[in-house]
Amino acid sequence: MVVTDAMPALHGLGKAINSAAGEHGVPTLTLDLVYLRASQINGCSVCVDMHSRDAKKVGATDEQLWGVAAWRETPFFTDAERAALALAESTTRLSDRSDPVPDDVWEEVSKHYDEGALATLILAIATVNVWNRLNAATRQIAGAWAG
16 A cells, blocks of 8 residues: 555544444445445456455345346345445445436435445445545555455
8 A cells, every 4th residue: 555544544434334324223234235236337346346245244145236237126135225235336336327316316315224334335435435545546456355
């Protein structure tokens, strides 16, 4: 890491997100599914690999892992998980539409998560997008982090 203060800051941000998730009732599995979906959109193989493994460790089914890219067409997710995945897609694909997070997406996610949980989800989505860009730009290799 060339910018030596960046890595501890990024890890600190991750710890803050995990703490806030616990405090505000955002399940770890939901975070991992959101991380996985954003990473798929961004084509970050390192994060797809990592968050698939992490999700499996906290109880994701094989069907959820295989189906997260097509979550709208599968029966494998709760309504709250679907709302979080929709928010992850909207927040990751900001330039795909004139209204990046449409009212219907926000209204649905707000039915399942209070203000603290929503803030946690948004911060988690923003953070995984940072990691995706860092890993893609520096051509990190999937699985290398686990060795």
